Amino acid sequence: MSTRPEPHTPPLDHARYLREALALAREGQAAGSAPVGAVLVDASGKVVGRGRNRHKEPQTADHIGDAGLAHAEMDLYFQLGNPEQPETLTLYTSLEPCLMCGGASALMGIGRIVWATADPWGGSGRVIEWSQHPAMQDTEVIPCPDAALEHEGAALFAPEAKRAFPDEGWALWQEKYPQETAGVKATGLD
Numbered sequence: 571m572s573t574r575p576e577p578h579t580p581p582l583d584h585a586r587y588l589r590e591a592l593a594l595a596r597e598g599q600a601a602g603s604a605p606v607g608a609v610l611v612d613a614s615g616k617v618v619g620r621g622r623n624r625h626k627e628p629q630t631a632d633h634i635g636d637a638g639l640a641h642a643e644m645d646l647y648f649q650l651g652n653p654e655q656p657e658t659l660t661l662y663t664s665l666e667p668c669l670m671c672g673g674a675s676a677l678m679g680i681g682r683i684v685w686a687t688a689d690p691w692g693g694s695g696r697v698i699e700w701s702q703h704p705a706m707q708d709t710e711v712i713p714c715p716d717a718a719l720e721h722e723g724a725a726l727f728a729p730e731a732k733r734a735f736p737d738e739g740w741a742l743w744q745e746k747y748p749q750e751t752a753g754v755k756a757t758g759l760d
């Protein structure tokens with residue numbers, strides 16, 4: 571008999587919310603930050619939080635910024651505060667969360683995480699299997715449920731991957747997403 575609790579998160583239209591996360595990723599790119607976005611959705615399908623990467627923008631009272639930890643998920647969680655019944659919430663991201671954001675989601679007690687595109691270098695999964703993460707045992711993880719959106723997200727993030735990641739990381743991106751990384755030029759961020 572499994573000791574894993576029954577999921578608290580009802581079925582949701584993943585593609586709909588991943589598209590919202592991708593739209594926020596484009597907003598981040600337009601603002602000069604990295605193209606990563608996130609939305610948090612409750613059990614009724616209502617969006618209760620929105621965040622996007624802000625690492626090249628100033629920090630304000632409302633938004634974490636101006637730091638390498640200004641990831642989309644952290645922006646969302648800092649705005650959100652303490653949600654009620656976090657186990658009923660689903661986090662949608664345009665890109666597989668990193669160790670920091672995966673850990674933050676676990677500390678928040680988020681019930682489910684869904685991402686559009688894998689991050690073979692920066693994602694938690696390279697360092698520790700999502701299924702083995704000690705804090706992740708109560709969180710359902712759904713990677714890349716929609717192939718079209720996965721490729722859309724890969725094409726969107728590829729220039730940032732080339733700019734931000736070491737050669738070893740870029741090589742993993744080229745292996746995972748050969749079509750989206752072909753001929754990519756790095757973005758102008760530093």
Ligand SMILES: [Zn+2]
Pocket residue numbers: 641642643667668669670671672
């Ligand atoms: Zn992160």
